[in-house]
Amino acid sequence: MSQATTQPSTDQIWEWLDTVPDPEIPVISLVDLGIIRGVEWQDDTLVVSVTPTYSGCPATAIINLDIETALRDRGIDKIQLKTQISPAWTTDWMSKKGRAKLEDYGIAPPQAAGGPERCPNCQSKNVTRVSQFGSTPCKAHWRCQDCLEPFDYFKCI
Amino acid sequence: MAATLTQDEALFQFLLRMGDNTLILGHRVSEWCGHAPVLEEDIALANTALDLIGQTQMWLGLAGEVQGAGKSADDLAFLRDVWDFRNVLLVEVPNADFGRTLMRQFLFDAWHSIQLGHLMKSSDPRIAAIAAKTSKEVAYHLERSADTVVGLGDGTEESHGFIQAALDYLWPYVGEMFTSDAVDAAMVDAGIAPDPASLRSDYDALVLRVLEDATLTVPDSRFAHKGGRTGAMHTEHLGHLLTQMQWLQRAYPGASW
Secondary structure, eight states: HOOOOHHHHHHHHHHHTTTTTOSSTTSSHHHHOOEEEEEEEEETTTEEEEESSSTTOOOOHHHHHHHHHHHHHHOOOOOOOOOOOOOOGGGSOOOOHHHHHHHHEEEOOTTSSSOOOSSSSOOOOEEEESEEEOOOOEEEEEEEEETTOOEEEEEEO | OOOOOOOOHHHHHHHHHHHHHHHHHHHHHHHHTSSSSSSSHHHHHHHHHHHHHHHHHHHHHHHHHHHHSSOOHHHHHHHHOOGGOOOOGGGGOOOSSHHHHHHHHHHHHHHHHHHHHHOOOOOOSHHHHHHHHHHHHHHHHHHHHHHHHHHHTTTHHHHHHHHHHHHHHGGGGGGGGGGHHHHHHHHHHTTTOGGGGGGGHHHHHHHHHHHHTTOOOOSSSOOOOTTTTTTSOHHHHHHHHHHHHHHHHHSSSOOOO
């Protein structure tokens, strides 16, 4: 019984997870990315459901490790990480805060139109695609025709 | 075979076919890493390979579960030999040049996207979930491979020559994707997967439109090399591929890190 009263609330856990950075794009958190799908206590075990971004994303294993480390550091010992593939991850789940941080960092946030709205460096709308793929599975490679800077675009899926 | 095939055995075979297609094509495409004609293409090919290998983990992971012999996706990928693989022959043919690699990708992506569209409605929720997840990635692969086929076909005289030769070489490997057997009949009966033969008209509509945009001529013959998805006879290329892909487990059995 005494253990139940010392359990941090799930709101508190969400706040903590919001401080765990994405290993590839450390400017946004795992919560910003929309891959944490659920946090719940089952008796004295904390169950965290995580959905992968891309099937083959090599960051997935690191992400699970980072979640576990962050929660252990807060004194939670019994953690169960569940991989949840359905419903499939979509960039619609990315937070507004996350989108703004991405753009500040120089990565154009996902757009339903299928390409960046503007250059994240100079805000010009005169942009062109270099490659449908980029430095990580979630990004494509674009270039600004005005400031001539290449930049990453977070693909919309 | 039909008389002795249980539902779980048929499901296991079906999952091997899905997972071996993505595994073998993923490995083939990964062979380009560091060798593609330009950096952007290198990255695109490596990313495509990564998606396919990630998808393999789901298909073969589920296959291991259904088989019930305690095998992981890694066990199935690295500890089987040629005769146990169930991928179509199309995905095991060597990369040759960039044109043949992209044409192979396009001919597979078109089938893959149509197949996954049906599997999203599978009566088995595990299969429907994997299909929903992977179909997003495959739609992206298809967009790129179709664009590239058109770009090369309707490009220079030289690029047209390469990609037409690729189509001529690969066309006889297309038919196998639409052959049906007892495994498929069991999947159709259970509402798990569509009859492969029933996908052909959607496939032809999609593929012929792109090949026409690419100004390419589709070979007349419907002759089809077969034997991969049933495991009856693979090409000589698969064994060579496995010697590379499985090298570590063959040299150091059970090695892990």
